[in-house]
Amino acid sequence: MPMLIIGGGPFALSAAALAGDRGVDAVVVGRPMGFWSEHMPQGMLLRSGIDWHLDATGVCTLEAYLRERALSPKEVDPIPVELFREYADWFRRAKGITLRQDLVTRLTHRDGTFHAELDSGERIRADVVVAAPGISYFTRLPxxxxxxxxxxxxxxxxxxxxxxxxxxxxxxxxxxxxxxxxxxxxxxxxxxxxxxxxxxxxxxxxSVSWTFFDDYLEATMRGSGWWRRLPVPVREAILARCWEAGRGTLxxxxxxxxxxxxxxxxxxxxxxxxxxxxxxxxxxxxxxxxxxxxxxxxxxATGYAAELARVPFLADLVERIKMRNGSPVLDEALQSTVPGLYLTGFSATQDFGPFFGFVKAAPASAALIMRDMLARTG
CATH class of the missing domain: 3.50.50.60 (FAD/NAD(P)-binding domain)
Incomplete structure (x- = not known):
C-alpha cells in the first residue's frame, strides 16, 4: 500500500519529494500551497531568505529556481509571497509530484491500516500517513x-x-x-x-538574519530527540532568541x-x-x-496555538494520540502514538522546537520521517 501524505504545503511537498527520490510510493492529497494561496494576501512580503527551500536533497532549491529565471537575490529581496508560490509549483513539477486536489475528511486506523475518506468520496488505504495540518486550524482569538x-x-x-x-x-x-x-x-x-x-x-x-536556524536544524538531524533533551535553560534561551527575531523584531x-x-x-x-x-x-x-x-x-492578528483536536480529519484518532498542551507527543522521527502516523509542521513545534513552525524546517522534517520509515521497513 502507498504512503499517504495529507497536505499540499511546504512540509507535505518536501516529504512527497523525498519519498519519490527514495523510491517510496506516495499518494499526496491536498490543495497546492493551500494556506499560502487562500490565507496570505497578494502583496505580502516574506521574512525568509533565498536559502529557505523545500528540497531535502538540496538540488531543487529556491536559489536554483531564481537562477533558472535569471533573477538575482537583490531583485527579490524581500521575497514576495507570489514568488514563493511559483517556486513551490516549479518544485512540484521538477520532482514529479502528483497532487490529488482533494481533501481528506476522515482518517481512521484499523488492524494496522489507515483508511482515508476524501471529500470526493474516494477512499485510500495506507500503511503510513504523514500529515501536515495547516495553521488555519489553530487561530487564536481574545x-x-x-x-x-x-x-x-x-x-x-x-x-x-x-x-x-x-x-x-x-x-x-x-x-x-x-x-x-x-x-x-x-x-x-x-x-x-x-x-x-x-x-x-x-x-x-x-533586518533579521535567520542563519541561526541552521545550527538548530543540523543539531536536530545529528542527535536523536535533540530539542527535548536540551537542558531547560538552554531551551529557554533558544526560545527567547527565536521570539526576539520572529516577534520582537519586525x-x-x-x-x-x-x-x-x-x-x-x-x-x-x-x-x-x-x-x-x-x-x-x-x-x-x-x-x-x-x-x-x-x-x-x-x-x-492574534496568532496561533496548536490544538490538534481542532483538525477535523483527525477526529477519529484524537483519543489515541497522546497530547500535551494541545500538541501531539512525538517520537524522535515525528511519529505520534498511533503507529505509522507522522505529524509535522506547526504541530511539531513543542517536541522539535519553534523553528519547526517555519518553512526552513521542511527539508529536515522530510529527512527525519523518511529515514525512520526506511529503517523500519528495511
Missing amino acids: DWGGSIPSGRASHSCDLVRFDALSGQRVLIVGGRQSAYEWAALIGEHGAARVDVVHRHPMPRFA EPWLPARLDAAGVRIWPETAVVLAEPTVDGGPVRITMSNTQSLTVDQVIF
Whole structure:
C-alpha cells in the first residue's frame, strides 16, 4: 500500500519529494500551497531568505529556481509571497509530484491500516500517513472576540482580500509582523482609517538574519530527540532568541509604509470593551487608555496555538494520540502514538522546537520521517 501524505504545503511537498527520490510510493492529497494561496494576501512580503527551500536533497532549491529565471537575490529581496508560490509549483513539477486536489475528511486506523475518506468520496488505504495540518486550524482569538457581531470581525488569516475595506474604519488587534503588514496593506487599499492596538511596547524594526536556524536544524538531524533533551535553560534561551527575531523584531520596510498609509498605533494598550453601536452595526471599542474608537471591522492578528483536536480529519484518532498542551507527543522521527502516523509542521513545534513552525524546517522534517520509515521497513 502507498504512503499517504495529507497536505499540499511546504512540509507535505518536501516529504512527497523525498519519498519519490527514495523510491517510496506516495499518494499526496491536498490543495497546492493551500494556506499560502487562500490565507496570505497578494502583496505580502516574506521574512525568509533565498536559502529557505523545500528540497531535502538540496538540488531543487529556491536559489536554483531564481537562477533558472535569471533573477538575482537583490531583485527579490524581500521575497514576495507570489514568488514563493511559483517556486513551490516549479518544485512540484521538477520532482514529479502528483497532487490529488482533494481533501481528506476522515482518517481512521484499523488492524494496522489507515483508511482515508476524501471529500470526493474516494477512499485510500495506507500503511503510513504523514500529515501536515495547516495553521488555519489553530487561530487564536481574545476572550472578548465573541462579543463582536457576525461579519464585523475576522482573524488575519481569514481576511486576505482588502478591496472591500476601502472607505472603512479598521481596528487591528495584535502587534507582530502580520498585524503591521496587514495595517499597511489595508491602508494602501484605501481604508478610511486603520488603528493597531497591542498590549506590549512598540516592536523594533530592523533586518533579521535567520542563519541561526541552521545550527538548530543540523543539531536536530545529528542527535536523536535533540530539542527535548536540551537542558531547560538552554531551551529557554533558544526560545527567547527565536521570539526576539520572529516577534520582537519586525521588518525595516514597514514604518515608511505605515506612515504613508496614516496608520495609528496604540502600544501598551488593551481593548477592555467591544460593543455594537446598533444591531449588527459598527463596533464601539473602549481601550485601557480610556480612548474610544468606532470601527467597521476588527481584525485579530492574534496568532496561533496548536490544538490538534481542532483538525477535523483527525477526529477519529484524537483519543489515541497522546497530547500535551494541545500538541501531539512525538517520537524522535515525528511519529505520534498511533503507529505509522507522522505529524509535522506547526504541530511539531513543542517536541522539535519553534523553528519547526517555519518553512526552513521542511527539508529536515522530510529527512527525519523518511529515514525512520526506511529503517523500519528495511
